C-alpha cells in the first residue's frame with residue numbers, strides 16, 4: 406500500500422488515484438461513501454471502487470465480486486433501503502430484523518475480523534481508550550477508519566438507516582468473537598451521565614442511543630444475547646439483526662437495557678456490534 410492510500414485527505418487520494426494508484430482509489434471510494442471530506446455519494450463511491458479494481462486493487466476486485474448480484478451489477482438502492490425492524494419488546498425497546506445482511510457479507514466480516522481479533526476491552530473514561538476487565542472474556546476486532554472498506558461502509562450506512570440515526574454518529578464497528586465459555590457479562594452500553602469522567606465525551610458525541618448487533622454465524626449452541634428486564638434471550642440466524650434503544654424517548658438512559666452476551670456452550674460465536682451515538686466522532 407502506498408503512503409497516499411492511507412491518507413484521509415480526499416485531494417491527495419484523488420491525485421494518487423489519477424496517477425494510477427488502485428489502493429488510493431479504493432480509500433477514496435470509502436471516504437466518498439461515508440461522506441468524509443467530500444459530499445456523500447454512493448454512486449461515485451462505486452465508480453471509484455470500479456476504478457480501483459481496474460488499477461489492480463485485489464481488495465476492490467473482491468469487494469465488487471461480493472457486492473454484485475447475479476446480473477453483475479451492484480444494487481446500491483437495495484443496500485440503502487433497510488428493512489423495517491419488528492418489535493420484540495416495548496420496554497426496553499428491542500427490535501429484530503431478519504435477513505439484514507446476506508450470508509456472504511457475514512462471511513466477509515468474519516474473515517476480515519479473524520486477522521484482527523484481540524482481547525475485548527471496556528471503555529475507560531479516564532483515558533478515552535479501552536482497558537481489559539473481567540466482564541469481557543471474549544475477543545474483538547475494532548474497525549477504525551483505516552480498516553473500513555466499502556463493504557463495511559455500506560453495512561454501516563444500512564445500520565444507520567435501519568436505526569433511523571445519523572451515520573456520523575456510529576462508533577467504530579466491532580466484530581466480537583466468543584469461544585466456548587467466553588462472555589460479555591452483564592453490562593449496559595449507555596455512558597452514565599452521573600459519572601463526571603463521561604461528561605466531556607457525552608458533550609462531544611452524545612449518548613450511545615442504540616446498539617445494533619448482526620449475527621454473523623449461527624452454527625453454535627448457547628451464546629444468546631440476554632436481557633435482565635423481561636428475561637428476553639435472543640439468538641438470530643446468520644445475517645439477522647437485533648437492535649435496542651439505550652435511551653428513553655426523552656433522551657434519558659434506560660436502565661432496563663442491562664444485557665449480556667452469554668457464553669456459547671458449543672462452537673464459536675461471531676457477532677457484529679455497532680454502538681450508535683448522536684454526533685460524529687473526531688477523526
Ligand SMILES: O=C(O)CCC(=O)C(=O)O
Nearest residue numbers: 589629630665666676678
Ligand atoms: O454478543 C452479544 O450477544 C452481546 C454484545 C453486547 O453486549 C454489546 O455489543 O454491547
